Amino acid sequence: MVDIINSSTIQAPSDGVSQGLYEESSSQQGTVGALRELADGRRFRYAYFNAATAAGRLVSPVLANTCLVETNDIVVAAYAAGTTDIQITLASKSANAFDGGYLHITDDAGEGYNYRIKESSATDATTSGKVDITLYDGLVVALATTSDIAITGSLWNQVMGASSGTNYIVSGVTARVMQASYYGWVQTTGVATILSDAAVAAGDNLTLGDDGTIVGAVQTKDAETEVLIGQALFAPDDTGYVGVRLYGIE
Numbered sequence: 001m002v003d004i005i006n007s008s009t010i011q012a013p014s015d016g017v018s019q020g021l022y023e024e025s026s027s028q029q030g031t032v033g034a035l036r037e038l039a040d041g042r043r044f045r046y047a048y049f050n051a052a053t054a055a056g057r058l059v060s061p062v063l064a065n066t067c068l069v070e071t072n073d074i075v076v077a078a079y080a081a082g083t084t085d086i087q088i089t090l091a092s093k094s095a096n097a098f099d100g101g102y103l104h105i106t107d108d109a110g111e112g113y114n115y116r117i118k119e120s121s122a123t124d125a126t127t128s129g130k131v132d133i134t135l136y137d138g139l140v141v142a143l144a145t146t147s148d149i150a151i152t153g154s155l156w157n158q159v160m161g162a163s164s165g166t167n168y169i170v171s172g173v174t175a176r177v178m179q180a181s182y183y184g185w186v187q188t189t190g191v192a193t194i195l196s197d198a199a200v201a202a203g204d205n206l207t208l209g210d211d212g213t214i215v216g217a218v219q220t221k222d223a224e225t226e227v228l229i230g231q232a233l234f235a236p237d238d239t240g241y242v243g244v245r246l247y248g249i250e
Contacts, residue, residue, distance in 0.1 A: 017046050022176050024184040032183075033100050033156045042190030043250060045171070049178045051160035056193045056241050057174050057216025058208055058229065059186055060162035066097055066153025070106050075147050076130060082138040084118075088149070090131045095122035098133060100154030107148035110141040117151070156186065161215030164208050170227055170249055174216070188250035191233065194218050196242045204232045206244060218244065 017030030021044060034046040050062045061067075068090070076087040098120035105113045121132040155171035162170050172186025173194055197209040197217035207226035209217035218229055228248035236242040 015046070019046070019183070019185075021185045024176065024178055024182045026182055028183050031100070033154050036185065038190075040190065042192075043188045044175065044185040045156045045188055045250075046183065047156040047159050047172065047186045048183050049160065049180060050158040052180045053159075053161050053174050053178045053216065054195075055174050055177045056195050058162040058170050058194060058218065059159040059172050059174060059216060060167040060169050061153050061155055061171060062158045062160060062167055063153070063169065065094070065158050066101060068098075068149070068151035070104075070148060070150040072107075072148045073146055075143050075145050075149065078145060079139060079143045081140060081142050083143075084135045084138050086133050086135070086139075086143065087130050088133065089129055090123055091129050093120075093123045093131050096120060097122075097158075098131075098151055098153060100157055102152045103133065103135065104150045104152065105141075105143065105147055106150050109144040109147045110139065111147070113140055115139070159186065162208055163215050164210040165212070168208060168227070170208055170229065172249060173244075173246070187246065189246050192230075192244050192246050193241050194229075194244050196236050196238070196240060199238045200232045200235060200242050202232055202234050206230055206232055206242075218242065 015034045015036045017034050019025055019029040032048050036044045074089045079086050098117045101117045103115045105111050115135045118136045119134040124130050172188050173192045175185045178184050195217040197211040197214045198219040205221040206218040206229045207221035209219040230244040230246040233243035
């Protein structure tokens with residue numbers, strides 16, 4: 001039996017996900033990353049949560065779990081153009097970690113191409129640490145065992161409260177309180193409510209807070225190197241929640 005908590009559907013879904021915007025579910029109800037757009041311009045993405053997260057918090061994927069930095073010579077075999085199933089050598093990776101992510105060919109044969117990942121397996125110890133990857137589209141240019149690759153994980157897979165120290169690729173705002181290992185929606189565009197960890201004035205450009213003890217909060221942007229989240233719509237209490245017009249996430 002599917003465990004869905006606090007059912008509340010704002011509008012009939014058109015994104016293939018029956019789950020309401022203020023629901024959380026212990027079982028997957030649609031494709032992670034599915035987009036829902038409302039008539040007022042707000043946009044939401046369907047996400048899987050790696051850790052419990054409060055409402056009104058910025059979230060980020062856990063990069064260590066879903067991404068792969070540029071790596072040399074781990075493509076197991078030569079793969080011809082048109083191939084959708086490839087295998088890479090990887091010491092440890094859980095099943096579905098790369099689902100919905102992107103395979104970048106960074107050097108040598110096939111370089112410059114980018115492919116979306118449909119499915120990925122767990123590391124198979126019986127084949128000396130191999131991970132199977134299925135792509136949505138076939139390779140345009142053949143890969144060689146010397147091809148260098150990197151993987152960007154789905155922005156909405158294994159998310160948790162964003163932190164300026166580690167997980168800082170902001171991908172949305174929680175629509176409700178979420179439990180770990182549950183599925184729910186995060187907002188990416190439009191008017192949202194987000195926790196502030198410092199004084200904010202109406203009209204301020206906002207960034208991910210760097211308080212260090214509060215994850216997923218915003219503060220006033222004061223350096224060009226800081227990620228842009230959106231614009232404050234009013235001045236909240238110094239540690240209260242602020243209305244934000246999101247325009248730096250999606």
